[in-house]
Amino acid sequence: MNPNTPQATVDTCALCPRLCRHVCPVAVGTGLESATPTAILTSIMMAKRNPSAQNHAAETIDLCTRCGHCQDFCGVDQPVVALLDAARSQIQPPPHRFVPPTIHGHTPTVAIICGAQDWSVALAEKTGQKLSTLRTNDHLGEAHRIRAHEAEAVTHVLATVFQGRTAISSCATCRQALIDADVSIETIESVRQDVPSLPTWRTCHCPAGPSVKTLLRCCGARAPLALSHPALSATMAEEIRLRLDGQAVYVPDTRCAAHLQSAGVQALGPADPFSTI
Ligand code: SF4
Ligand code: SF4
Numbered sequence: 171m172n173p174n175t176p177q178a179t180v181d182t183c184a185l186c187p188r189l190c191r192h193v194c195p196v197a198v199g200t201g202l203e204s205a206t207p208t209a210i211l212t213s214i215m216m217a218k219r220n221p222s223a224q225n226h227a228a229e230t231i232d233l234c235t236r237c238g239h240c241q242d243f244c245g246v247d248q249p250v251v252a253l254l255d256a257a258r259s260q261i262q263p264p265p266h267r268f269v270p271p272t273i274h275g276h277t278p279t280v281a282i283i284c285g286a287q288d289w290s291v292a293l294a295e296k297t298g299q300k301l302s303t304l305r306t307n308d309h310l311g312e313a314h315r316i317r318a319h320e321a322e323a324v325t326h327v328l329a330t331v332f333q334g335r336t337a338i339s340s341c342a343t344c345r346q347a348l349i350d351a352d353v354s355i356e357t358i359e360s361v362r363q364d365v366p367s368l369p370t371w372r373t374c375h376c377p378a379g380p381s382v383k384t385l386l387r388c389c390g391a392r393a394p395l396a397l398s399h400p401a402l403s404a405t406m407a408e409e410i411r412l413r414l415d416g417q418a419v420y421v422p423d424t425r426c427a428a429h430l431q432s433a434g435v436q437a438l439g440p441a442d443p444f445s446t447i
Contacts, residue, residue: 180218183211183248190240195374195388196233196395199406205233207240207250214257228262232398236316237374237388252318258394259319268314270327273335275302279356280332282339282348284309285424289340289358289441297361301338304331309425310347312393325351340424340441342375343392358440359422366438371410371419373426384413391429407433 188208191197196205203209210230217227231254241250273280280302281290294301311324328351339345340358348355359365372381374388390396390406411433418436421427427439 177218179248180211180215180253182246183207183250183253184215189245190243193239193243195237195239195386195406196235196390196402199386199388199390199409200233200402202233202402204230205402207248210234211250211253214253214261217257217261224261227257229398231257231261232394233402235374235388235390235392235395237392239374239387255316255318255321259317262317264317264320265313268311268320268324268327270331271304271306271310273302273304273331275300277302279336279338280304282306282310282337282341282344284339284341284344285428285441287424287428287439287441289424293338293358293361299361302335304337306344309341309343309393312343312347313397315347315350316393321350328353340439342373342423343425346375357422358424362440365422365440366420368418368420368438371414371421371430371437373421373423376422382414382417382419384410386410386413389426389429391426396429403429404433407435411435 186208188206191206194207210233213227213230216223234254236251238251241248277300279299281293283290283303283305290301290303310328314320314324328347332351332353336354336356337348338356338358338361339348345355369382370380372379386409389410390403396403407429410430414435421430421437421439424439424441427437430437
């Protein structure tokens with residue numbers, strides 16, 4: 171933990187009667203009591219008191235997608251996401267070394283390709299705009315950015331890589347990394363200027379707006395859950411599939427759309443051809 175984090179801040183969640191359990195998509199979507207914010211912060215509290223509890227806490231703090239719903243709901247403004255990011259730095263071993271991404275091309279606008287689909291050629295043809303590309307297999311250092319002590323260094327590297335160029339992103343994780351690095355950014359949606367006439371299923375990091383209601387506002391596609399507990403991440407997508415009950419939806423995030431598609435949801439993402447459903 172960050173040595174400046176007051177013990178009382180962790181203890182407040184650990185001693186809370188699970189008041190935000192119903193808004194935590196991991197707790198609801200997996201049915202695991204160990205995934206409630208209260209249980210996760212309890213594991214951190216125990217690890218701070220007893221080093222032998224650290225292995226358990228190291229696994230438990232990744233039962234989270236950093237959606238922030240618990241802290242939005244919390245009546246005492248608990249900074250849960252920051253607490254867990256700090257705990258990762260303290261309790262977990264460091265991940266593989268961060269490799270700075272490379273931009274291919276010299277145009278001022280860069281397409282960020284972070285999934286299986288390379289939509290840059292189709293978008294360039296549609297808009298008549300020449301695009302450079304940056305391919306990232308780790309969502310611009312996501313595993314490092316969710317660790318409090320490493321986030322700033324990764325952000326600095328990204329700012330250096332872009333140096334005044336504009337990015338086009340199709341995923342909220344990459345978009346947030348670039349926003350933090352003060353990179354000018356557009357969404358593929360805004361450049362493409364068309365969306366399918368389907369009800370929208372908004373991911374936990376999409377801007378607010380009309381949305382299909384499933385009462386479970388996160389599909390589990392993001393880190394740390396998807397990296398550390400992929401089977402549970404898949405369980406959450408399956409839960410969304412059941413709740414959508416055959417409803418075809420538009421998902422404005424390629425990562426979440428791909429995750430839901432893998433569970434059998436009739437979903438279109440912002441990089442899909444919109445004629446496929
Ligand atoms: S975030 Fe608030 S409501 Fe949720 S466990 Fe912590 S103190 Fe309780
Ligand atoms: S940030 Fe989201 S997933 Fe993580 S504990 Fe809070 S509600 Fe659950």
